[in-house]
Every structure is written in C-alpha cells, then in structure tokens.
Amino acid sequence: MATHSPETTHGHEGGTAHHVTSSRLLIMTGGALLVLTVLTVAASFIDLGALNDVVALVIAITKALLIIFIFMGLRWSTQIPRLLSLVGLFMLLLLIIATLSELLTRVWVPLPGH
Amino acid sequence: MASVALPAPRKTTSRNYLNAATTVKSWLLTTDHKRIAILYLISISVMFVLGGAAAGLIRLQLLTPNNTLLTYDAYNKSFTMHGVIMVFFFLIPSIPAVLGNFILPMQLGAKDLAFPRLNLLSWYVYMVGAIFTLVALLWGGVDTGWTFYTPYSTQYSATAVIPVGLGVFIVGFSSILTGLNFIATIHTMRAPGLTWFRLPLFIWALYATSLVIMLGTPVISITVLMVAIDRILHVGIFDPALGGDPLLFQHLFWFYSHPAVYIMILPTMGVISEIFATFSRKPVFGYPFVAMSSLAIAILGFLVWAHHMFVAGISAQSALIFSFLTYLVAIPSAVKTFNWTATLYKGSISLDTPMIYALSFIGIFLIGGFTGLFLASLGTDIHLTMTYFIVAHFHYIMVGGAIFGFLAGLHYWWPKMTGKMYSEFWGRISSVVIFIGFNMTFFPQFIAGYWGMPRRYHTYAPEYQILNVLSTAGATILAVGYILPVIYLLASLRNGKPAGNNPWGATTLEWQTSSPPPTYNFLKTPIVTDAVYHFHLPAGDIAVDGHGDGQALGPGSAPATPALPAKTTDER
Amino acid sequence: MSAESFWSYLFAKSTTGRQVDILFWTLILVTLAFSIPIVGTLTYFVFKYRRKSPDEVPPQIHGSNLLEITWTGIPLIMALGFFFFSATTYLHMVVPPANAMDIWVIGKQWMWKTQQPDGQWEINELHVPVNTPVRLTMTSQDVIHAFYIPAFRTQWDVLPGRYSTMWFQATEVGTYHLYCSVYCGTEHSEMVGWVTVMDPGDYEKWLAGKAATASAAGQPVQTPAQQGEALFQSNGCATCHVQAGGGIGPSLKGVAGSQVQLEDGSTVTADDTYLRESILQPAAKVVKGYPNVMPSFQGRVTEEQIIALLAYIKSLK
Amino acid sequence: MAQQVARPTVPAVPRAAAPIEAEHHVEHLGHHYESLDQQHHANMVGMWVFLMTEILLFGGLFCAYFYYFAAYHEVWMEATRLQNIVAGTINTAVLIISSMFVALAIWAVQTNRIRMAQILLALTIVCGLIFLVIKGYEYYSHFTEGLVPGAMFQWEGPAEMKRPAQLFFWLYWVMTGLHAAHMVIGISIIGFILYKTMKRTYSPAYFTPVELGGLYWHLIDIVWVFLFPMLYLMGGHYGQ
Ligand code: HEA
Ligand code: HEA
Ligand code: CUA
Numbered sequence A: 001m002a003t004h005s006p007e008t009t010h011g012h013e014g015g016t017a018h019h020v021t022s023s024r025l026l027i028m029t030g031g032a033l034l035v036l037t038v039l040t041v042a043a044s045f046i047d048l049g050a051l052n053d054v055v056a057l058v059i060a061i062t063k064a065l066l067i068i069f070i071f072m073g074l075r076w077s078t079q080i081p082r083l084l085s086l087v088g089l090f091m092l093l094l095l096i097i098a099t100l101s102e103l104l105t106r107v108w109v110p111l112p113g114h
Numbered sequence B: 001m002a003s004v005a006l007p008a009p010r011k012t013t014s015r016n017y018l019n020a021a022t023t024v025k026s027w028l029l030t031t032d033h034k035r036i037a038i039l040y041l042i043s044i045s046v047m048f049v050l051g052g053a054a055a056g057l058i059r060l061q062l063l064t065p066n067n068t069l070l071t072y073d074a075y076n077k078s079f080t081m082h083g084v085i086m087v088f089f090f091l092i093p094s095i096p097a098v099l100g101n102f103i104l105p106m107q108l109g110a111k112d113l114a115f116p117r118l119n120l121l122s123w124y125v126y127m128v129g130a131i132f133t134l135v136a137l138l139w140g141g142v143d144t145g146w147t148f149y150t151p152y153s154t155q156y157s158a159t160a161v162i163p164v165g166l167g168v169f170i171v172g173f174s175s176i177l178t179g180l181n182f183i184a185t186i187h188t189m190r191a192p193g194l195t196w197f198r199l200p201l202f203i204w205a206l207y208a209t210s211l212v213i214m215l216g217t218p219v220i221s222i223t224v225l226m227v228a229i230d231r232i233l234h235v236g237i238f239d240p241a242l243g244g245d246p247l248l249f250q251h252l253f254w255f256y257s258h259p260a261v262y263i264m265i266l267p268t269m270g271v272i273s274e275i276f277a278t279f280s281r282k283p284v285f286g287y288p289f290v291a292m293s294s295l296a297i298a299i300l301g302f303l304v305w306a307h308h309m310f311v312a313g314i315s316a317q318s319a320l321i322f323s324f325l326t327y328l329v330a331i332p333s334a335v336k337t338f339n340w341t342a343t344l345y346k347g348s349i350s351l352d353t354p355m356i357y358a359l360s361f362i363g364i365f366l367i368g369g370f371t372g373l374f375l376a377s378l379g380t381d382i383h384l385t386m387t388y389f390i391v392a393h394f395h396y397i398m399v400g401g402a403i404f405g406f407l408a409g410l411h412y413w414w415p416k417m418t419g420k421m422y423s424e425f426w427g428r429i430s431s432v433v434i435f436i437g438f439n440m441t442f443f444p445q446f447i448a449g450y451w452g453m454p455r456r457y458h459t460y461a462p463e464y465q466i467l468n469v470l471s472t473a474g475a476t477i478l479a480v481g482y483i484l485p486v487i488y489l490l491a492s493l494r495n496g497k498p499a500g501n502n503p504w505g506a507t508t509l510e511w512q513t514s515s516p517p518p519t520y521n522f523l524k525t526p527i528v529t530d531a532v533y534h535f536h537l538p539a540g541d542i543a544v545d546g547h548g549d550g551q552a553l554g555p556g557s558a559p560a561t562p563a564l565p566a567k568t569t570d571e572r
Numbered sequence C: 001m002s003a004e005s006f007w008s009y010l011f012a013k014s015t016t017g018r019q020v021d022i023l024f025w026t027l028i029l030v031t032l033a034f035s036i037p038i039v040g041t042l043t044y045f046v047f048k049y050r051r052k053s054p055d056e057v058p059p060q061i062h063g064s065n066l067l068e069i070t071w072t073g074i075p076l077i078m079a080l081g082f083f084f085f086s087a088t089t090y091l092h093m094v095v096p097p098a099n100a101m102d103i104w105v106i107g108k109q110w111m112w113k114t115q116q117p118d119g120q121w122e123i124n125e126l127h128v129p130v131n132t133p134v135r136l137t138m139t140s141q142d143v144i145h146a147f148y149i150p151a152f153r154t155q156w157d158v159l160p161g162r163y164s165t166m167w168f169q170a171t172e173v174g175t176y177h178l179y180c181s182v183y184c185g186t187e188h189s190e191m192v193g194w195v196t197v198m199d200p201g202d203y204e205k206w207l208a209g210k211a212a213t214a215s216a217a218g219q220p221v222q223t224p225a226q227q228g229e230a231l232f233q234s235n236g237c238a239t240c241h242v243q244a245g246g247g248i249g250p251s252l253k254g255v256a257g258s259q260v261q262l263e264d265g266s267t268v269t270a271d272d273t274y275l276r277e278s279i280l281q282p283a284a285k286v287v288k289g290y291p292n293v294m295p296s297f298q299g300r301v302t303e304e305q306i307i308a309l310l311a312y313i314k315s316l317k
Numbered sequence D: 001m002a003q004q005v006a007r008p009t010v011p012a013v014p015r016a017a018a019p020i021e022a023e024h025h026v027e028h029l030g031h032h033y034e035s036l037d038q039q040h041h042a043n044m045v046g047m048w049v050f051l052m053t054e055i056l057l058f059g060g061l062f063c064a065y066f067y068y069f070a071a072y073h074e075v076w077m078e079a080t081r082l083q084n085i086v087a088g089t090i091n092t093a094v095l096i097i098s099s100m101f102v103a104l105a106i107w108a109v110q111t112n113r114i115r116m117a118q119i120l121l122a123l124t125i126v127c128g129l130i131f132l133v134i135k136g137y138e139y140y141s142h143f144t145e146g147l148v149p150g151a152m153f154q155w156e157g158p159a160e161m162k163r164p165a166q167l168f169f170w171l172y173w174v175m176t177g178l179h180a181a182h183m184v185i186g187i188s189i190i191g192f193i194l195y196k197t198m199k200r201t202y203s204p205a206y207f208t209p210v211e212l213g214g215l216y217w218h219l220i221d222i223v224w225v226f227l228f229p230m231l232y233l234m235g236g237h238y239g240q
C-alpha cells in the first residue's frame, strides 16, 4: 500500500511513533524534577538580590526542558514537533521581550524640564 | 495499490458531495470538508450583508457634515459592529474557511482534512461566536471601535462589551481549529510524490496563514478575555488611573491584530498565484521565491505590531525599531508583485472573470500597500494616523485586496464547487462595477485623511463634504456591484451550463476530478510526478480529460489543450 | 469660524510639518514610480500576450535568480533610505527645542483645556505666537484622547495617568483645526476646537486683555508656579519638604531634571512623570535616605493642581 | 528548472508498521486516512500545533505578568510573600508526579502492561484531583483573607501598594484559574482514556490517544512549572 506522504517514507513527521522510553528513565526524570522543585524553594529563602528571580526562572526552564525532552519525547521525535515547539517558544519570547524592552526604554527622549 | 485516478464521472448528475445526501441533518452533521465550506460560505455571506448594512449606515450618516440621521451613539455602534463583523466574522474566515476548506484537501490529493470532526466543530464554534455578537447587537450594541481600546472599553463604555468580547474570544477558536487542521493536513496528507516544492502556491499561502493563526489568535483571545474580566472586577489591569497600563493592552491587541491583517491577505495572494498561472498558462515566475515570501510575510508580520502605536506613547527607540521592521515586511510583498507581473510575460492570457478580478487586485493592492509605507514612515504616520488616510489604506487592502481576491477565487472555483458555469458576461460587468464603485468610495478618503479628517467622526468640518459625498455615491455603486454576483451565481445553480472537470485548463489536482467532486474527492489517490503549473503537453498522449491510461497523474501532467472557452465546455 | 481651504492646507503651517510634507510627496513620487510601470507592464502584457487560440501553449519560463535579486534588492535599498529619511523627521518631531514655551493641556470627555504660561485657561482653543517653538505637556482625566492639529502635521496621544508631550513651531498666522483623533466615546467628534496663531505682539495683547477681563471679574490670574506654591502650603507639603533641607522629606530644590538616587540603589531622572508619580504614589520610587512616609495624594489633588505643583517644583532652582 | 520533465513516479514504499489489508476495515483507522501510520502522524502534528497555541494563550498572561513585574517590582515582592508557599510546593510536586505517571502509562501501554497502565492513569487522575483540592483550599483562604481583586480587596501593606498589589492578585487568579480550567479538561481527557483502556481499546499497536492525552497533560504541568516560581517565589521569601 502506498504511503500517502513522501515524507512519511523517510521518517515520522508526528513524533515518537515507535520509541519506547524506559520506565527507569521516566522515574529518574520525575525524581530530578522533584529535586529541582526543592532546590528552587530553598533558593528563594536565601537573599541573592536580583539573582533570586534569575535562579527561579533558570530552574523553571530546566524543569520545563526535562519535561519536554523526556516526558513528551522531544528527544526522540522528528523535526516537526521540535520546529513547532521552537516556533512557539520564539513567539512567546518575542512577545514578552519586545513588549518589555519598549516599557523599559520609554523615557529615552527627554521630557520637558531638562 | 493503484495509483491512477479513474476517469471521473462525466455527467454532473452523477453522485457527488452535493447529492450524496440531501437532508438538513446530513448538512448539519456533515464532516465533508466541501460541505463545511458551503456552510461557511453561507454564514460569512450573511455576516457580510450585516457588516455591509452597518457600512451603509456609516456612509449615509456622513453624507452631510452635521447629519442627524444617526445619534452619536448609534454611529459609534455602527462602525464598531462594522469593523468587528467584517474583520472577525467575515474576512478572517473568508478565504481559509470557504475556499481553503474546499480546495486544500483536493489540491493535496487527500480525501478530507486530517480532522474532519474538528472541522465541523470549527463551524459550530464560529456560529456560537457569531450569535454572541449578534445578541450583543440586539442588546444595544457596542461602541468601542473594533480595537477595544482601554480604559474606554474596560471602565467607560456603557455598552455590551462583554458579549462581543466573548464572541471574538469564541470565534478565535474556530480559526484555531481551521489552522490546526490545515497544518496537520499539509504535513501528513499530501498525495504520493507531492513534495513541498510541488505544492500549489495556494497551499503555501494557507500554510503560512495557518501558522499566523495558530501563533496569534490565542493572544487576542486571552486579551479580550482580560478586558471582559476587568469589566466585571474593575481592577484596572489596563487602566492607568488604577495602576494598569493601556499600552500593555495595545501591545497584546496588536501582537495579534497586525499579523491578522496577513491572515486576511496571505490567502488572497495564494489565490492570485493560482489564477495568474492558470489564465496565462505559465508556471508562476520564481515559484520558490513566491512560496518563501509567504512564509517570510508570516514571520516578519509578527515583528512589526507596534507600528499601530507610534503616537500612543511608546518609547522612541521602539518606534524606530518597529518602523524599520515594518519596511522589511513590505519586501516579500514586493517580491510577489514582481513575480506575478513576470508570470504574464509571453503567456497565453485569457481575460475571464477571475483574471479580471486578479488583475484589479494588483493595481489596488499596490495603492493599499504603498500607503502602508506612508504609515510605516514615522514622520508621515504622526500626521496621518487616526485619519481617514488609514481608513482608506486598509479598505484598499481589505476590500480592494482581500475581497477582490476572494471574489476572484470564488469565480475561479465556482465551477468546481457547483459543477455549473456562471454567466461570464455578468461576471465581467460586475467586476468592472465593483472596481469603479470601490475606487470611488475609498480614493476620496485618502484625500480626506491627508486633509486631516479624523476617523470615527460622527460629524465633520464642512470642507470635507464633497469628498464624503463622492464616497457615499461610490459605496452605492459598490453595493450594487456586490449584489450582482449574488444574483448570477445563484442563477447559475439553476440554469448554468455544466462546467466540466477542468474548464480553465488548470493543472492543480482539484481539477483532475469531476465537478462537483465526489464525497471523497478522488476515486483513487492521485500520484504526482511533476512540478505544479506545468502546462506542457507531455510527450505521451494524455487524453483531454486528463486521464491517461496507466499514466501517473498530477500537477504538471495536466493537459494543456482543454482550453475551450468556458461557455462551450458543456460537451466534455 | 472659517473652514480651512484645501489649497492653503497643502502647505504645512509648522516647521516640522514642512519636513513631513517633503517626506509625503517623495513617497507619492515613489508610489507612482513603482505603480505606473507595474500597472503599465501588466496592461501591456495582457494585450500583447492575450490568448490567440484555445490550445495555445506558451513557453514555460520558470524564473530567473538575477531578476529575483534585483527586485528584492532595489526595494530593500529604497526601504532603508526611506527609513532613515522618516526617522530623522521623526526625531525632529519628538525632541522639543530647549527654549520652547510651555503650554499645559488637559483632555477630558469631551473637551480640551489648555493653559497659557501665565496660568490662564482656555477651553477648546489654543492661542500661540507665530515662529515660537511651543511645547505641549498633556494629560487626560479619563480615557485616551489625542491632540491633533492637521495644519501642523502633528498629533500625539493624551493618556490618563501620564504626561505626553509634543511640540510645534507655527510658521503662519491663522486659525487651524484642532481635533481629538483617538476615539474616546460618544462625543468624540465634538472634541474639536481651533488653534489660533498670532503675531507675538497681538498675542501679548490678547493675553493681557484676557487677564484684564479675568481680574475685572474678580479672578486675578496667577502663574502656575504661584498657584502651585499656594497648593504646596495648603496641602501640607511644606511641612515635610523644607527647601533649605532638614525636613522629613527631601528638599525639592533643583530636583526637577536631576538624577535621583533611589532606595533600591537605582537612579531615575526626575522628569514630569516621575514627579507626578512621587506625588500620587510616593512609595513606588522611594528616595534614598528617606523613610517611606509620604502619604499618597491620589484623589486629593486634581490634574490641574498637579500641573501647578509641578510648575512650582520646577521653579525651585 | 528544466523545461522537459519526466521524473519517475515516486516509488510507493509500504510502511512496515501499517496494517495493510482493505483500508475500510482497519480498526481505529479514520476513513479518510490511508494508513494508521498516517493517522498517527496527523494526530501528533495536530497535537503539537495545538500545544503551540496553548503556549501563546498563556503567553498573553505571562507577558502581562512580566510587564507589571518590571513596573512594580517591590509590590510584587510584597505580594508574593502573602502566598502559601507550602501549598504551592506540594502542588508542584503533585503535578510533577502526575506527569510522571502519565509518561509511565504510555510506557506501560507500549510494553503491553495494560493493567498497570490503568493503575497509572487512575493515579494521574488522583494527583490531578489532589492538586485541585489544594488549589481550592488556597482559593478559599485567599478569599477569607480578602485577597480577591475587586471591591472586596483588603490590603495590609503600604497603602500606595494596594492598587498594584491588586494587579498581582488579578493576575494570580486569572492565571491559576485558567490553569485550573485546563486541569479540569485534562482530568476529563485522562478519565476518558482510562475508560478506553479498561475497554482494552489500546495496545502496543495502537495507543495514539494515550500519547495525545499525555502531551496535553505535560503541557499543563509545564505551565505550572512556570506559574509556581512566578506567583510564589520570585521576589524571595527570605526575611519572612
Ligand atoms: C489585509 C490587511 C492589511 C494589509 C495586508 C496591510 C499591509 C500593510 N500595512 Fe496596514 N493596516 C491594516 C490592514 C492591512 N495592512 C488595518 C486594518 C489597519 C488599521 C487598523 C486600525 O487602526 O483600525 C492598518 C494600519 C496600518 C498602520 C498603522 C497606522 C496607524 O495606526 O498609525 C501601518 C503603519 O505602519 C500599516 C502599514 C502597513 C504596511 C507597511 C503593509 C505592507 O504589508 C504592505 C506591503 C505592500 C507593498 C509595499 C506594495 C507592493 C510592493 C512593491 C510593488 C515594491 C516596492 C516596495 C518598496 C519600495 C518597499 N498599516
Ligand atoms: C473586511 C473588512 C471590511 C470591509 C469589507 C469593509 C467594507 C466597507 N467599509 Fe469599512 N471598515 C473596516 C473593515 C471593512 N470595511 C474596519 C476594520 C473599520 C474600522 C472600524 C473602527 O474604526 O473600529 C472600517 C471602518 C469604515 C469606515 C470609517 C468609519 C469611521 O471611522 O467613522 C467607513 C466609512 O466610510 C467604512 C466604509 C465601508 C464601506 C462603504 C464598505 C463597503 O465595501 C461595503 C459594501 C458592502 C455592502 C454595502 C453590503 C452588500 C450587501 C447589500 C447591499 C445588502 C444591503 C442590505 C442592507 C443595506 C439592509 N468602513
Ligand atoms: Cu477625545 Cu476623541
């Protein structure tokens, strides 16, 4: 029977069709996520100044990457899901960064009284 | 497995998607993409008439400088409903949900979209959103302008903002379902041999559109939801008096609504590519560049939103950056325009109705696009923003561009959708009437805008009257122009000549099956062996109806000879 | 009042407006320079290559990379050129000259109030001297409005809770339309007025005459700074802000325009927006070395009073 | 591009995994697909595209959050401290564990441990419910403490901070509310999948819906992984 799309003859567009992620790896990942959770809470009780926020976000990003790559199987997937999540991430960052950079540069042209 | 589309049934009375079942239930519960397209066509037409009626009220009010036909509030509600209906309920779904739904699976050689039930759901979601909006209309309407600017919309307006906000929120999900379906279908359901660079340009355009829909729509959904919530709580998330910032609202709104203008124009551009190829019998010049420019528009389109906020109080730094990026987004449009022009070079050009619309599109899009550059230029935008110059700019692109493209596509695929040929004579007449009416309506608005007439004005200074009278007169002609196609297209259902499978001699796959197509489009999955838009008669001898015995079929192997004028195709 | 005739309107009546006009007409030329050839070529092709027989098959031309590069490159270069052209105009339009005369503007549904430097208020009108740079400092009491003078080719949004500025230098005596151009509710189209540009001499006479009428009516005109000083006393600011220093709050002498050290280590420029915020939300940015004890004056002073207070604070040199 | 093109037909390579037979009789195969494999790909692409959309749905709120975070940093610190960090931490852990259960459930189906898959899915639902209960408790105590934006808002901190603090709680309620709505949908989906698993619909040969449901559940988890530091931690808890 003919495959429908030429691409599907080369690989799966859709994702982890036939990859089985071992239960050990899954449990280890779960453990790592819990450890990171404890870490991030602990870090919030230490005064690191502005670094507190950075640490919290970096740990959150690490956790998200673990979930995406292992639980969601992006590690073993083909290009399409990777591309799509990258595009989504890019747009999210674009929205936040461009908006914030506008906010933070707002008094660039001097106002009267100077 | 057999790889050849069998000769399609020759008589239009054969079994097809229209007569497969005829009960109302069979329509309301259909999952056939073609039927859903028809449902959408009917719904958006109703919405267009409503939006057009609001436009009629606007134009009548503006006939004299201090007209009292409408009260202040009635006027404000008219242009708001006009904008909301035309943008969210007519233009955004128009080409994707009608022509895209119908044609996309066929151009891919697929039996249906990837998720037929989601497709039906999308129509129901659309209807729910539309009903919310119409209920709000009965409720007393809404007067914020289609942009819902805060704090007016959250704290001051005493009208039905919440129902309309929810209507927009809901209809967003219908676009999302359509976009999701398109992306999944294009990725996974292409006929064997139909590689990415053999895809028709309409598909490329819809792919880019779907990406924009998927990335932009959720942001507007959440933004209008925030407005609705804040109208209840009055915490002032966007109200400076309460610590919020209206510019945040504007950022979030335009993050979607600028890309949304490309949701409206990209599919049109796809239609134009198809039509230029077919009616000049030549491959679209620079195919890969035209295909890639769609993607470029989709991506660059996300980087320019703050050009709607140049005088809103954003930082000068950001204004400069966004102005710069806005210039860049014009380049892919330029690439398309030039390639379309070059496509005609040494072609075999036939001026049928779709082609007349497509050619008018170019002229009008040029004016609309270039006036976009006037607004992208910081210096001129500070003068022209919020005036009728902007109103003229976007009507040139949205009415003159997108609707001309929609009409071009509708006339182009009508024979495929219904199996009937409309009256070519009336088609040409109406395209000319619309062209004249359109320019007469909106060209004077450029002058009014340059002269300083602000938009959303219920009354205006007397010196602008002459321009407004011209504009209203033009709108009347335009309305007549829009009624004509309704009449002759509907008439063609009764007494139109049978269209035949491929009245225009086009090469894309949808023309390889019967008109109207059978429920699953193709009796056998077609196989594609060649680039799209290849009008050469291959060395072999493929029969006129496009079905050689045992020969692989597809774009490129289509016949170059069927081009008997449309009116005389009935014998085929 | 009179309408503006189109022919006279064609020439902008302000210095930056002239630059806008140059930009505008250049863009018109470019539009024509592109559109006419494109439409001309299309028309020519349509007639030259129209279908001659139903089974005609034209040569299948697929493309030319050289052409693609050309027609990507040329618009790109032109676009860059225009960006720089328009950016310079823009910078002229947003940076007011230092010696500009100050006018305060308050927008509210649905009227404009403007205040002359000598403290007199006008409604839906603005009188300015010709050939003098004028800086408008604007705020709104409710929703967003925009102050638009088409003859000067300039406008800017007027937001609540924040000051925005614009400036112009009128070049011709006359009366020009003033519009509110951001939709602001029911009578948005009635939020209109006139800008009257006068000879400096006439302007002085007009001011004096208006002041005389006001005093005659028992309301002598005070400058904003004078009004502000009175408010500074009556609102109790002076109890904490002792200009010689030593009060609970910092001395406000020379603070306007200076760099202020904040408690969290950062510095801000004490522009109008900052000063305004310091009065309405003192806790948002706390000055280094001072306790966060200043009460919020949100709702206790009106926009007009804030304008007066700021004028007073700025007068403390 | 060449003028004369006569490329050979792309060879039709059969896929090993696709059950062949007559296409109308393959179990679970939608009538408009050519093969189970194609159906699986379409579903996966569809789901990932949908997740992309979901990211941007929350993205609008994230943008608003960081916008005011930058504008009202001190207030944010002040307001964060009013949060119940214990409840937040437990909920984070519960969600992470539930995510792991779903991932394991897929593994179980893939390796034909259907019984185990049922248990894991049930545990996922239990975790989801625990999360909602704890969240509900938090909502309740916020409610009694007057930390509900709107007319009833009560604020003990400095008076000037009241308005921005209300913005914080506005965002808190809307973001967690939207997230909770997703949880409810997610639980229903997992419940449906559990039901189907009980009916032995899934097997190592066909488990696409389990994967799809899992992806959706993980996305909800990821959103929470960010909401937790943003709404409970950032600004720091030291000095409490
Ligand atoms: C389908 C809809 C659509 C499309 C496609 C566009 C396309 C463009 N728009 Fe438009 N626009 C709107 C709909 C649309 N717009 C709407 C609805 C509004 C108002 C919203 C509101 O406030 O209510 C608006 C408002 C608007 C503004 C904001 C004005 C303001 O509020 O102050 C700006 C500013 O930059 C702008 C710019 C552009 C540009 C640069 C393009 C470009 O994409 C155009 C590109 C095309 C060309 C340039 C022509 C072809 C090019 C050539 C032949 C080559 C030559 C080119 C060069 C030399 C560069 N538009
Ligand atoms: C797809 C988008 C779209 C379309 C197709 C149109 C179509 C038209 N538009 Fe509109 N327009 C917008 C999008 C669109 N517009 C938007 C987004 C705004 C901004 C709103 C805002 O400021 O918030 C706007 C604003 C706008 C204004 C400015 C209002 C103001 O700022 O004060 C004007 C004024 O002339 C106008 C006119 C028209 C006209 C004459 C048509 C004509 O082309 C319409 C012709 C069609 C018909 C007339 C319908 C045909 C049907 C019949 C004839 C049946 C007759 C039935 C009855 C009359 C009962 N539009
Ligand atoms: Cu004020 Cu419009």
Ligand SMILES: [Cu+2]
Residues within 6 Å of the ligand: B257, B258, B261, B305, B307, B308
């Ligand atoms: Cu735009």
